Amino acid sequence: MKWGSAPTMKDVAREAGVALGTVSKVFNHGTVGEEYRQRVLEAAARLGYQVNSYARGLKTNRTYAVAVVLPNIINPFFSVLTQNLCQALTKRGYRMFLSITDFDPEAEQRYIHMAQQNQVDGIIGLTYNPELQVADQVPFVSFDRYVSPNVPCVASDNFGGGQMAAKKLVELGCERLLFLRIGSTVAGESDKRRDGFESFCCGAGVEHDTLYLCDSDGYGPFRSFLENHIHQGHLDYDGIFCCTDGLTLEIQKMLAGFGIYAPQDVQLIGFDGTAIHMGHTPECSTIVQPIPLLAETCVDILLKEDRSDLPSLICLPVSYAYGGTTRDGV
Amino acid sequence: MKWGSAPTMKDVAREAGVALGTVSKVFNHGTVGEEYRQRVLEAAARLGYQVNSYARGLKTNRTYAVAVVLPNIINPFFSVLTQNLCQALTKRGYRMFLSITDFDPEAEQRYIHMAQQNQVDGIIGLTYNPELQVADQVPFVSFDRYVSPNVPCVASDNFGGGQMAAKKLVELGCERLLFLRIGSTVAGESDKRRDGFESFCCGAGVEHDTLYLCDSDGYGPFRSFLENHIHQGHLDYDGIFCCTDGLTLEIQKMLAGFGIYAPQDVQLIGFDGTAIHMGHTPECSTIVQPIPLLAETCVDILLKEDRSDLPSLICLPVSYAYGGTTRDGV
DNA sequence: GAATTTGAATGATACGTTTCACAAGAAAAG
């Protein structure tokens, strides 16, 4: 063994006085006699041998690495999701290779390409590029977004969550509901929150309005909208469903600026419930996404051996959690 | 080229009618005639060829991958740091392997081992295992914590930050200061916040107290401490420096429960300032860590060619940001 | 005890690159 460079199997074999293949078997699933196994393990320990995973990857075409492509991890929902993905992958013996796109469609494509350069056993992506090219070569699971017919999409039951929020608000006495949304221009599963909300309202004959914004619009339009619907210190709506916990908090602050407080004057329900997954009590009443389950499911589907007959959309159940902005205090 | 398996350089060479080595040169820094280069590139495009980075890694011993080992990424400080690390690495053409230890010393050691066996080009770690074994083989940069003599440590100027906080509070009229800390039992650079705080107080002859807790203690002791120092609705301290923005918010809530409000009754300063890096205005006045710079510095030092003569500790400058919990409102 | 099966060690081969010594031709120098 040359000094300075890492010891190889050949070194271990020489040190242990066995054949190369025997050493290989020890570090894989081969059957090796107990005596030989010990000899090899000792020699390996003595030399500080570690498997070279690049040589292994070259031979096996398996890398035990999965690429996770996300717009960012600053948004608590994404950071909690990432952490759960990381744990789910680790549990199965996989490592996580994280790419952050910052919502840049080109970056998304670039990362997907890079990941496919034979470096990864699969990709989990939350992408906004509507014309993303994904080679069938590498297993791909999409989060929240439809990519192409053969790419499974994992998401929360956004429709059900929207219904749940509206139903809850009505049960708590609300009579004029409002749905507020801000997000990407590219539609995803999460936009079904509105559909669920409207479906319930229409079905139950509840008065309701909707304000649907894109990130580029900023919060300004919310402010003017609310302003236009406040008369003599009184808001036209008594229940608001916001597409996100983050938005809920912003709206709460905004309304407080107008002297309108939750839950006395208006009840607010958000979506995500990440605070719960962070071990805190939620800062607002919310529809909780089952993040750990979402992560597990993504990984399960991604690593499924049988790649034929994959589901195209998996919706996972959400739940409601009280968090102070509604009048169902525990 | 066998169907179903990715095309190799050999396939490209055959397709282009050139030698294997020529193809290789095209995808590296070799000098190749313009005509040949075109032929190769076209053939590669036609075949959809992509470099197999495992074979490349095997030959070059360079993987362009860096492992990042963190306790979690749910804490906003860590998630912002991770995002910045990711960007800094990407900018230099490196990929990021992310491992989450959840503060488990064994997991830390396991991940470091794994990272080394996976032949990453370097490791950036924030670890709490006091007896962490790090092979000199792989470059290592530690965040906030001293690991061993030859492992550079990158951190904010925590001492200076502590001084700054105390100074600011005094400038804003505080006369009895309190420092509150909760964190790991393992000491790190961030514990110098207290030292800086005390240094200033002692130097300036300011009355001050300190409460130093570990995670396992929970917030209970804070509550009792504060309770014991409230007499007739009046807190003994008029300025509190909390070791973290998160703690600041907790303390603020706790005090509000006692009818004591910031900044009227007491001024609070936190540490981290992640809200700023997330594009929000901070929720509390705070000492801001220069997270982008921290990330850049970690990466710079990690990837420095000349590994001799590395600094053992790099302290980066912090700054103060107003956030509503002090009386210096803009 | 001979024949057969089983279990385990062996070592050559291939994976897809990079690299390097060489060759071949063109250009420059004498």
Add this chain to the structure above:
DNA sequence: CTTTTCTTGTGAAACGTATCATTCAAATTC
């Protein structure tokens, strides 16, 4: 016209592993 220098294409030889067809001995069966 010869010699030298440069440029650029070539193909063989690693890199460290997994695999597989062999081989060899021991265990089992008849």
